[in-house]
Amino acid sequence: MFPVAVTCGNTFVLKPSKKDPGASIMLAELAMEAGLPHGVLNIVHGTNPAWCKMELTYDVQAISFVGSNTDGMHIYGRASAKGKRVQSNMGAKNHGIVMADASKDATLNALLTAGFGTAGQRWMALSTIVFVGDSKPWETKLVEHAKALKVNSGTEPDADLGPIISKQAKERICRLIQSGVDSGAKLLLDGRNIVVPGYEQGNFIGPTILSGVTADMECYKVLIFIRASNTLSRLCSQKYGNGASIFTSSGAAARKFQTEVEAGQARLESISTPKLKQ
Structure with missing residues (x-):
């Protein structure tokens, strides 16, 4: 700035x-x-x-x-x-809305980078993914890709995730994950027990994904999956709205989202341009 x-x-x-x-x-x-x-x-x-x-x-x-x-x-x-x-x-709580017509590869790459980059420790990190339609195919692919992310000290050239900033922060995240499981959420990927060679006592948490989360759960603070029929109502009813993104190839859906969503920043992702006829 x-x-x-x-x-x-x-x-x-x-x-x-x-x-x-x-x-x-x-x-x-x-x-x-x-x-x-x-x-x-x-x-x-x-x-x-x-x-x-x-x-x-x-x-x-x-x-x-x-x-x-x-x-x-x-x-x-x-x-x-x-x-x-x-x-x-x-109080940031950034949402990514995935429409059924979203580009698969582009959306997966964006969700992984936004959700897990810098171990999720940035203000615009994407912590909540809202699926409109069937989320099962997306969940399977996201878990598969997240498992392949490399967790280490963060100084290596191939690092995808580094350590959490403090022991207290790690303990808080682990508590939130467990509270989600206890509240009925499904733990699709658990990164709490990851060990980084050479840093066995380090504050590391691997990629973690919870599914079936509701807004009243305390775990509504880590990377989670939600299914919703009325996405805008979902976003506008929760009290944190620093940023929101939509992944779609529909210009109409993107425009409706852009004009009606209540968030500090709105991003339109994976918008495809129709090919001109030769």
């Missing part, structure tokens, strides 16, 4: 994740190396106290936040009360 902000004539204060600030520091070092003037890009470390000081500084005119509901509401409340412009993206 900061390259756009700086190009538009702003200075920028970046508060990275307290658990994983390394990438932000690397970007700042590259910006300095490229000649960005001192003080234009600033990195602030810490938790809520660091945000509190920044929110109430008169020189800060606008804040853009991505993170948890708790932190987002805290920041929005304090900063907006002081007349700051605030963009607060909270």
